[in-house]
Amino acid sequence: MSEICGRNGMGRRATRRAALRGGVLVAAGAAFALACGGKKEQAATGGAPAATARAGVAPTTAPNQQPKVGGEYRVGFTGPFAGVDPHNSVYGGSGIVPIVYNYLIRTSLVAPEKGILQELAVSQEQPESTTVIFKLRPDAMIQENKHGVPVRPIDAEDVKASFERVADPRSASNGFSWINEWVDHFEAVDKTTFKIVTKSPYAWVLNNVGNNLYSAIVPREWLASPDLKKHAIGSGPFILQSVEEGGQAVLTRNPNYWEKGKPYIGTYIIKSFADLATYRTAFTTNQLDVYSAPNVEEAKELLKTRKDAQHLQDPSFGFLSFWMNVREKPWDDPxxxxxxxxxxxxxxYIQIIGRGDGFWIGPITYAMRDYALPEEEVKRLMPYNPQEAKQLLQAAGQPNLTFKFQHPTSSNVIDYVNIFVRQMQAVGITAQAEPMDAGTWVAQYFQSKLTASLSLNQEYANPDFALHWYVTRGITGNGRYDTGFSDPEVDAAVKKAAGILDEKERIKAYQEAQRLIIAKDPPFWNFFGIRSNVLVSNEVINYPRGLGSLGYGFVKDIWLNR
Structure with missing residues (x-):
């Protein structure tokens, strides 16, 4: 999703009472429906590649027409749905949750000019640096459903129960770490007032409150259901009718959505594909309205077939990484x-997979702008040096190292695998790939059972979240997807940066934390930073682009001109 700090919210002085109704963001956003990218430029401060594409909606073919209600909107992806748990979904499920459930707010560092998108919260204020108070709308009704959840307004008790579930390590939430480390308590002051109190000032409170991966607000009755992962009942613009693993998810318009007249789409179809070839074919044969191409050349080539589509390129938080389990040899040896x-x-990788379009990135990707290390510094700190690789192997007593690594068969992972195996061979390493179907792979990744993996990633919406790959207990703080890496200096550096409210000082702290992490030879690193290349049918009006995961908040505005 995204983040808010610095000039907003937790970035203000403790003595200043501030009504937070919008303003400028200074953090990082995720990618909406694989739609991100921008021009290859250097940021004005620090030299990191800048995310410069203008955020908003795609050009429309009917700008002067009244929106039409109804129609079937069709999108797709490769991989499994892997359930629709509101607080720990990945893969396809993470695209369902943010349109069935609402959030207090949504934000995005990729689109700072959008400020804060108010959803369940109509406003928020910060009476002191460790407290944020949200005022809720009274008319966000729980969706009609067949599961016995009463149709009533979402209230502060639902918000409190949702965040308390995220804070429970048994829920294996994606957002456990920030609550466990920073939050003192949650309070439902009354039905329309919710309060968060942190242990100390924390720069990313509002960003995390709006994160689509772990901050969905769920009716408290539904939180107790054993079917929470199979079905979804929220107050969002779309109602989930069915999810078929290996098939499709069907969602329909919520006729009682609190934003009257919206959403416009009648039926929202999300199709799951086993591989890129079938996904691509579905788009070229007009079975899909949107397709995410792996590179700009393919996007341009497909426009020859789909002349009714447009190509949108924006910054992306997406990347593939190499993950190592330091509990297993040889990864315990730095x-x-x-x-x-x-x-x-x-x-x-940039030349072959990105077709020349991409960035060298450190622990924080280029799309986070000034928080990222400058590309030239990344090249210096993490150089390609096969001779040094051979010397290190010799010093470690492993001149002819052999290791196995796992990877999912979805997306374009195999392209990375082929290059990786070849590059390892060049220094005398035999890297043995073990492909897994995506469902099996993500289940073992979740439980930290892999030995090493070439891994797909969710979008890490702010620097704090991104750097939690390197702290004790890992990205989620509860041991899920955990490499086993632990270093007190790194833990302290990451926490220090997250507690700094001055934006310029916080940027410096995050850059220093990255330099420290790189010096520790971490068991997780990124191949390269990509742009998204999305093809969208011209019949799709108001497609959100360049907004990061904030785009999910604007799906309600999409309509179909057909």
């Missing part, structure tokens, strides 16, 4: 971890 990284040439 010399081996460094040798493998030195054997990797990111430029080859």
């Amino acid at each position: 010399r081996i971890r460094r040798a493998v990284r030195r054997a990797v040439n990111p430029q080859e």
Whole structure:
């Protein structure tokens, strides 16, 4: 989703009472429906590639027409749905949750000019640096359903129950870490007033409150259901009718949505595909309205077939990474971890997979703007140096290292695998790939049972979330997807940066934290930063682009001109 700090919310002085109704964001947003990208430019401060594409909606073919209600909107992806748990979904499920459920607010660092999108919260204020108070709308009704959940307004008790579930390690929530580390308590002051009190000032409170991966607001009765992962009941613009693993999800318009007249789409179809070839074919044969191409050349080529479509390129938080389990040999040896990284040439991935379009990135991707290390510094700190790789292997007593690594068969992962295996061979390493169907892979990844993995990633919406790959207990703070890496200096550096309210000082702290992480030879690193290349039918009006995961908040505005 995104983040808010610095000039907003938790970025204000503790002595200043501030009504937070919008304003400028200074953090990072995720990618909406794989739609992100921008021009290859250097940021004005720090030299990191800037996310410069203008955020908003795609050009329309009927700008002067009244929106039409109804129609079937069809999108797709590769991989499984893997359930629709509101607080720990990944893969396709993470595209369902943010349009069935509402959030207090939504924000995006990719689109700072959009400020804060108010959803269940009509306003928020910060009476002191450790407290945020949200005022809720009284008319956000729970969707009609067949599961016995009463149709009533969402209230502060629902909000409190939702965040308390995220804070419960048994729920395996994606958002456990920030609540466990920073939140003192949640309070439902009355039916329309909700309060968050932190242990100390924290820069990313509002960003995390709006994160689509872990901050959905769920009716408290539904939170107790054993079917929480199978079905979804919220107050959002769409009602989930069915999810068929390996098939499709069907959602329909919520006729009682609190924003009157919206959403416009009548039926929302999300199709699951086993591989890119079938996904691509579905788009070229007009079975889909939207397609995310792996690179700009394919996007342009497909326009020859789908002349009714437009190509949107925007910054992306997306990347693939290499994950190592330090509980397993040889990954407990930092010399081996460094040798493998030195054997990797990111430029080859950029040339072959990105078709020359991409960025060298450190622990924080380029789309987070000034928080990212400058590209030239990344090249210096994490160089491609096969000779050093060989020397490190020799010093570690492993000149002919052999290791196995797992990977999912979805998306374009196999393209990365082929390059990776070849680059390892060049320094004398035999890397043995073990492909897994995406469902099996993500289940084992979730439980930290893999030995090493070439991994797909969710979008990490702010620097704090992104750097939690390197802190004790890992990205979620509850041991899920955990490499086993632990370093007190890194833990302290990441926490220090997140507690700094001055934006300029916080940027410096995050850059220093990244330099420290790189020096520790971490068991997780990114191949390269990509742009998104999305093709959208011209019949789709108001498609959100360049907004990060904030785009999910604007799906209600899409309508179909057919």
